[in-house]
Amino acid sequence: MRIRKAVIPVAGLGTRFLPATKAIPKEMLTVVDRPTIQYIVEEVVASGIEQIILVTSEGKSAIENHFDFNYQLETHLAQKGKTVLLEQVRHISNLIDIVSVRQKKPLGLGHAIWVTREVVGNEPFAVLLGDDLVVSETPCCQQMLNLFADVQESIVAVLRVPQDQTHQYGIVEGQSTPDHKRVVVVDRLMEKPSPGTTDSNLAIIGRYILRPEIFEELSRIKPGHGGEIQLTDALLALTRKRTMYAYEFEGDRYDAGDKLGFLKAIVAFALRHPDLKDAFRSHIKEVAAGL
Numbered sequence: 372m373r374i375r376k377a378v379i380p381v382a383g384l385g386t387r388f389l390p391a392t393k394a395i396p397k398e399m400l401t402v403v404d405r406p407t408i409q410y411i412v413e414e415v416v417a418s419g420i421e422q423i424i425l426v427t428s429e430g431k432s433a434i435e436n437h438f439d440f441n442y443q444l445e446t447h448l449a450q451k452g453k454t455v456l457l458e459q460v461r462h463i464s465n466l467i468d469i470v471s472v473r474q475k476k477p478l479g480l481g482h483a484i485w486v487t488r489e490v491v492g493n494e495p496f497a498v499l500l501g502d503d504l505v506v507s508e509t510p511c512c513q514q515m516l517n518l519f520a521d522v523q524e525s526i527v528a529v530l531r532v533p534q535d536q537t538h539q540y541g542i543v544e545g546q547s548t549p550d551h552k553r554v555v556v557v558d559r560l561m562e563k564p565s566p567g568t569t570d571s572n573l574a575i576i577g578r579y580i581l582r583p584e585i586f587e588e589l590s591r592i593k594p595g596h597g598g599e600i601q602l603t604d605a606l607l608a609l610t611r612k613r614t615m616y617a618y619e620f621e622g623d624r625y626d627a628g629d630k631l632g633f634l635k636a637i638v639a640f641a642l643r644h645p646d647l648k649d650a651f652r653s654h655i656k657e658v659a660a661g662l
């Protein structure tokens with residue numbers, strides 16, 4: 372089975388980024404020259420996926436507009452002969468087929484995935500969370516699709532974090548596999564475990580490949596951590612029925628939903644930007660010399 376669809380939940384309120392996110396969705400905050408959501412969409416496109424399902428809520432129409440055609444803007448740019456800008460604007464609208472599903476109540480990540488069940492249907496799909504930006508040679512999503520092509524089972528992307536940060540993540544416990552040093556067979560998952568409740572430091576970052584059986588588990592689970600329907604709890608239920616893998620992806624991950632993480636992402640992307648990297652590198656050196 373091939374993965375054709377990616378779900379990107381964008382319904383969250385972005386409270387970690389107030390006041391910036393009072394009137395602007397957090398996914399529209401700019402890293403260098405594009406909103407963070409565009410990096411996620413570009414990762415999906417680069418991985419060969421055909422359709423994106425956005426899970427939205429009230430106040431998120433700027434995201435849909437960003438990936439839609441803007442007739443007025445395009446006509447204006449065409450009339451003024453601004454062809455380079457026109458191409459850039461058109462490129463965004465042409466990236467991929469995007470549909471939206473509304474999450475009517477903020478009941479948690481698990482619920483956000485569950486509301487896509489009719490649109491996803493009975494096939495495996497990818498999930499990418501907008502806060503997690505990954506810089507890598509092969510897109511993180513593509514790395515996971517390559518593994519899925521072999522195993523045909525659900526996969527969560529993981530990262531080793533310092534033990535004192537495990538309570539901020541979903542944590543995976545499992546057995547390493549002799550043939551593949553980056554792959555762990557999952558035994559247990561916990562959403563934001565209290566300190567001291569697990570020895571594992573394998574943290575889930577926002578990339579998943581899920582088999583459609585996850586919807587059945589999501590329909591059954593009760594609210595978990597924070598009173599929310601947690602995807603992690605549905606994954607745990609699924610491990611009792613099918614094998615699940617954790618995959619230590621290759622690349623650097625930035626938490627763009629956190630103020631410091633966002634700044635680090637800007638630096639990382641600016642240092643890779645073809646037009647800016649040289650001047651920005653010199654500037655960073657100057658700043659560092661003055662510290």
Ligand code: G1P
Pocket residue numbers: 480500502503539540541542562563574575576577602603
């Ligand atoms: C979500 C998941 C969590 C995961 C994290 C990665 O939590 O529930 O398991 O570790 O994303 O970013 P959130 O950050 O939305 O609270």
